[in-house]
Amino acid sequence: MSQISLPAPDAAVLARRNDIVRQLRKLAPEASLISDQEGRRAFETDALxxxxxxPLAVVLPTTTEEVSKILRFCHDNHVKVVPRGAGTSLCGGALPLEDALVLCLSRMTKVLEINTTDRIARVQAGITNIGITQAAAADGFFYAPDPSSQIACTVGGNVATNSGGAHCLKYGVTTNNVLGVRMVMMNGEVIDIGGDYLDAPGYDFLALIVGSEGQLGVVTEVTVRLLKSPEGARPMLLGFDSTVAAASCVGGIIAAGIIPVAIEFMDRPAIHVCEHFVAAGYPLDVEALLIVEVEGSEDEIDTLLDRIAEIARDYNPVTMHRSQSAEESAKIWKGRKAAFGAIGQLSDYICMDGVIPLSKLPKALDEVGWICRKYRFDVxxxxxxxxxxxxxxILYNANDPMQLERVEQCGADILKLCVELGGCLTGEHGVGIEKRELMHIQFSDADLAQQxxxxxxxxxxxxxxxxxxxPLEGRSAQ
Incomplete structure (x- = not known):
């Protein structure tokens, strides 16, 4: 995969672009259309x-009806379409093409319904992840999946990649918290999948849509499950003198039958960067840090944290510290949520997204370190x-073409390792363009053909x- 660099469009391409923009402006007059070069430049990339x-042009609809008209036109005129939310994709999932229209849903931000009796919220796909919880908070409810980019990423994008987050250990990822979607097919047809209840009739197409990365249709509305806000929650910091000890402790906690709300891991480089950025109170004399949060009543929280501390002692922690206030808890999580941005201040990086069985976590961390050293990168x-x-x-210099090629090889080796250990290529970022040529590592030719x-x-x-x-090679259609 190399940086996309295309020559200036010729007269025929310009004429087609102008014709498409002119017709779309008639079809959806209320939608914003961007066709000038500077305006399109804001959509030329995502977080990768x-x-x-x-892109050929950008259109920003505000209703499902507008999306339907736009897709029907593109279908009839054989115009490629790249759906986009906030552009926070980390795998190239929202990257455009020169001959593709970007269909950006970032203006579709309405809360259509909050129903606390049925414990659901129905929202447009462009609302931010945290916007759902903010809309339900006054009634004492929240939406569980919480990606680190939750203040920016949209629920439509979350559906596309089946996003997770720190607190999904207890509550599940997007697919466990979405009950229904309204989706526009490429030919403009509008269909409703799932509904306001747990067990919709017919085939479970909802499970197919969640995680499909905008390949099957454009989701314009989402019905999500709301949960009652817990009585209380408190994180605990566990510091260790090795990543292996910290990783082993994670397995010990889960094996004991305790499912905290979250168990987050940070190694020494991440700890120092985040502490400098946020002053969250992280210990700086450890090689690895676990943030373990539990929730419930005060008595329940104390009991669970006592048990977790008891388990952690078997792995010789350097430090154990329980949050003493809501303010301290907020700082601890602010440090974790700001981690990617904090590291971005120091260096370009690519973020891998492999998944491995918990029992293989110590081995995986050891191997990831070895792979990065082999390619001469810090991690x-x-x-x-x-x-x-x-x-x-993986930290590198994006302006160095040699490093760019090498860091991709490094990342590919890490993802291959995850598959070899019994895991998979992606947990919540999607495949996009980053992992598409690695799909043969995970799936057989027959598997891919069926997909x-x-x-x-x-x-x-x-x-x-x-x-x-x-993978581009062997596709059944283009």
Missing amino acids: TAYHCL ANIFHAGDGNLHPL MRVKQAFDPDWLLNPGKVF
Whole structure:
């Protein structure tokens, strides 16, 4: 994978772009259309900033009806479409093509319904993840999945990649908290999948849509499960003199039958960067840190933290510290949530997203370190330890083409390792373009062929989010 660099469009391409923009402006007059070069530049990349390409044009609808009109037009005129939320993708999932229209749902931010009796919220797909909880908080409810980018990422993007987050150890990821979607097919048809209840009739197409990365349709509305806010919650910091000891402690906690709300892992480089950035109170004399949070009544919290401390002593912690106040708890989580941005101040990086069985966590961390040393890169490990979702951040110089190629090889070796250990290529970031050529590592040719048949059933001309997910060689259609 190399940086996308295309020559200036010729007269025919410009004429087609102008014609498409002119017709779309008539079809959806209330939608914002961006066709000038500077305006399109804001959409040329996503959070995977080493790769960029100016799209044909950008359209920002505000209703499902507008999305339907736009997709029907694109279908009839064979125009490729790249759905986009906030552009926080870390695998190139929202990268455009020169001949593709970016369909950005960031203006579709309405809360359509809050129903605390049925414990659901129905929202437009462009609302931020944290916006759902903010809308339900006054009634004492919250939406559980909480990616680190929750103040920016949209629920539509969360559905596309089946996002997780720190507190998903107890409550599950997006697929466990979404009850229904309204989706527009490539031909403009609007369909409703799932509903306001746990067990919708018919085939479970909802499980197919969540995690499909905009390959099957454009989700415009989402019905999510709301949960009652806990009586209280408190994190505990456990510091260790080795990453192996910290990783082993994670397995010990889970094996004891305790499921905390979250178990987050940070190694020494991540600890120091985040502490300097936020002053969260992290210990600086340890090699690895676990943030373990439990919730419930005060008595329940104390009992659980006592038990976790007892388990942790078997792994010789350097330090154990319980949060003493709501303010301290907020600082601890602010440090964790700000980790990617904090490291971004120091260096370019790519963030891997492999998943491994918990029993293989110590071996995985040891091997990740060895792989990065082999390629001569520093690495910071920050991840959801409780469910084995690794996020090694490999530090490099994005302006050096030689480093860019080498860091991709390094990342590929880490993902291959995850598969070899019994895990998979992605937990919550998706496949996008980053992992598409590695899909053969995870799946057989027959597996991939069947997945592509599903794609083709929803999108026969392969117009939706082209160039993503499936290896370019051997595709059944283009």
